[in-house]
Amino acid sequence: MTAERSSSAALEQALALIDEATVVADASSLILAASENPGGTELVAVRVLESIASRLGGRSRRQLVAPGRPNLSIRFGPDATEATPGVLMLGHSDVVPAGEGWAADPFNPRVADGWLTGRGAADMKGGIAAALQAMAAVHRAMPDAPLELLVTVDEEDLATGIEAHLAATDPAAIYRACIVAEPTDMAVVIACRGAANLQVEVSGRAAHAGRPEDGASAITTAARIIDWVADDHARMRAGASGLLGSATWNVGRVEGGHGTSIVPDRCTLLIDRRLMPGETGSEALAQLEAGIADALGSDGCTADATLLMEMPGFETAPTHPLVATAVEALVAEGVPAPVEAWTAACEGGFIARHHGCPTVIVGPGDITGQAHQPDERVRIADLGAAARAYTRMLVHLHH
Structure with a gap:
């Protein structure tokens, strides 16, 4: 039998x-395995994943990150080697x-009119369920x-x-590709900005507010910092080009002061900075x-900035064979499969940077229209199409 057959x-x-x-x-x-963050634990969801993996023939391994918060690796087939690189789904x-x-309990999944509704349906428990079934099916074959x-x-x-x-992972671990199952509305996302949270x-x-010159207003200084952020944002947007456009700034929260009659001695800013690939x-x-x-002015105010979180971006060349593999798999399932950049951030950038492997994001659900919103939902037809498209991708990548 030929390789093609x-x-x-x-x-x-x-x-x-x-x-x-x-x-x-x-x-x-x-x-049903509610895993809200912040404020909860992922442990119940991880136990459900382990049960599904066991039923499907996968091998599960936990890595404890914090109490009640384990990462989970599920493997099918042999471990990857240099001679036989693996495919990582994320x-x-x-x-x-x-x-x-919400119209009803967000953690009581509801199926009606071709949709599955519940927190996480789109982001991203539907995609994970589709990925697991695809991997198990490919493992059988x-x-x-x-x-x-x-x-x-x-x-x-x-x-x-x-x-x-x-x-805990050797960067030399060999992956021929990373497929992120985040919700892209079944588009093939090949470029994704990263994100940094700063404080x-x-x-x-x-x-006393009656003699404000005796104090130094932290809020006034914070306002000047906000003005600088807005100006730098405008500067970057003016130079936007390519699929990803440009980096961006956004001041998401301002908190400070004590009352109207007191010159404020503190003010906190929480800032989002979207990162270009490599930044x-x-x-x-x-x-x-x-x-x-x-x-900073001459009134004696000071300001300290801290990086709270970083998520790197990535960009895969549109001519890379992985992109064609993803598009062909989706088109075979009757999905238009546009090739796009993403406005959100995801963890695929970490994998692309650490392992140097080509990465795409493909998944059921709409990140802008459904994820993080009340009555979050995903099309049931897209769950099936995603499982079949992942199956096509995994088979093709191993031939």
């Missing part, structure tokens, strides 16, 4: 094992807090293919899960510190 036979065998109803049931079980077990405005699903904790907050994984603590000097959080911090130095 062998691949075709393996694909046919694997696709026959994909069952959309089972993907929905597994995604529903994961939604996801996260945490979800953002449910919040208000191609037992010698090294396949791994990494599910991290704390993706939605400080990325401590992926950081712990990389600290600025401004210290001033309190005084680091430390570089963004240095830029912010330079801007702070320009913004």
Whole structure:
């Protein structure tokens, strides 16, 4: 049998094992395993993942990141080697807090009118369920293919899960590709900006508001820093080009002062900085510190900036064979499969930077229209299409 016929036979065998109803049931079980972050634990969701993996024939291994917060690696087939590199699929077990405005219990999954609704349906328990079934199906058809699903904790907050994984993982580990199952509305995302969360603590000097010149207003100084951030944001946007445009700044929170009759002696800023591929959080911090130095006046206020979290970006060349593999897999499932950049950030940049492997993001659900919102939902048809498309990609990548 030729390699092409062998691949075709393996694909046919694997696709026959994909069952959309089972993907929905597994995604529903994961939604029931509430794993809100911040404020909760991913442990119950990890236990459900281990149960699904055991049923499907996968090998699970935990890495404890913090009490009640284990990363989970699920492997099918042999471990990857230099002669036979593996394919890594990537996801996260945490979800953002449910919040208000739901029509029903956010952690009681509901199936109606072709949709699965519940917190995490789109971001990203549906994608994880589809990935697991695809990997198990390919393993049945191609037992010698090294396949791994990494599910991290704390993706939605400080990325401590992926950081712990990389600290314990040899960069020389061989992956021929990384497929991130985040919700892209079934587009093929080949470029993704990173993100840095920064905090600025401004210290001033309190005084009675009747004699404000006796004090030093931390809020006034913070306002000058905010002006610098807005100006630098405009500067970067003016030079935007390519798929990803430019880096951006956003001041997401301002908190300070004590009352109207007191000159404020403190003010805290929380700032989001989107990073271009290759740009680091430390570089963004240095830029912010330079801007702070320009913004400080002569009234004695001081300001300290801290990098709270960094998530690197990545960019895979549109001509890379992995991109064509992803597009062809989706088109075969009747999905248009546009090739796009992403406005969000994800942990794929960590893998691309650490292992040097080509990376794409492909998954069911809409990151802007559904994720992080009340009544989050995903199309059931997309869950099935994603499982079959992942199956096609995994078979093709191992031939």
